[in-house]
Amino acid sequence: MSDEDEIILSELDDDELVQQMFDDLYDGLREEIEEGVNILLGRGWQPYDILTKALVGGMTIVGNDFRDGILFVPEVLQAANAMKGGMAILKPLLVETGAPRVGKMVIGTVKGDIHDIGKNLVSMMMEGAGFEVVDLGINNDVDKYLGALESEKPDILGMSALLTTTMPYMKVVIDTLVERGIREDYTVLVGGAPLNEEFGRAIGADAYCRDAAVAVETAKDFMARKHNQMAAG
């Protein structure tokens, strides 16, 4: 592309810019994504709207072409890297709400699974809603979860899985909590693209969360119930 053809992001209107960000995310252009996020912030967009409309929207297109064999792992990794660049700018803005601490959550992606974008988004949104979040990262076996529950004493255990082959591991963790007699000590929330409500129920989770916003609302509901029970008891 010649210099004359170069797209100046700041000269695009909002719709054009979001479309261009879809293309830039697809092409794994981290700096352009960061610039796009900053431009939208400068235009008064809410961080959550940038996250869901520009970044998650773009990642959905990447996901479809990955599924259809048009994109491959290296390209998707670059797209994920570009997405993380945008998320890093938004994180402090989503987290700095001044909300009072409402509870504590330990969250991690299950064993065998290295997808972390959705989990990171959930962590950010939970922190923004006033939860203290301990993020265990990816590829967590049952001992990692149990160790963190023991040392962190959270109200909520969150688990993420993006693969049909790794989602059954959530049941391994929940069954172990039952065996140890500590299942009732925690609210267990699960999420990830291949899950659904039925799966959440079948493995004995308290709730399946379709997205990060639902995770926040569900977590708040469970905390309110817990406080009511404590007040009554």
Ligand code: B1M
């Ligand atoms: Co992967 N991958 N991937 N991948 N990847 C999927 C998941 C896939 C659906 C793509 C496809 O075929 N269409 C497919 C899974 C098929 C299946 O099992 N049904 C797949 C595959 C097959 C694989 C590999 C096996 C590919 C290979 O090697 N041949 C491999 C597996 C590696 C492993 O984990 N062992 C692999 C690798 C990768 C990359 C490393 C390249 C990269 C991950 C980079 C990273 O995360 N750092 C990657 C990516 C990026 C994807 C897609 C394209 C995007 C996932 C994503 O980040 N979405 C994905 C396609 C898709 O999902 N459409 C795909 C954006 C994110 C915001 O959404 O993660 O759904 P999501 O999170 C949401 C909700 O689900 C929910 O809230 C989030 C925010 O709203 N949520 C929770 C998630 N976790 C939660 C936890 C909670 C609550 C809510 O707890 C309380």
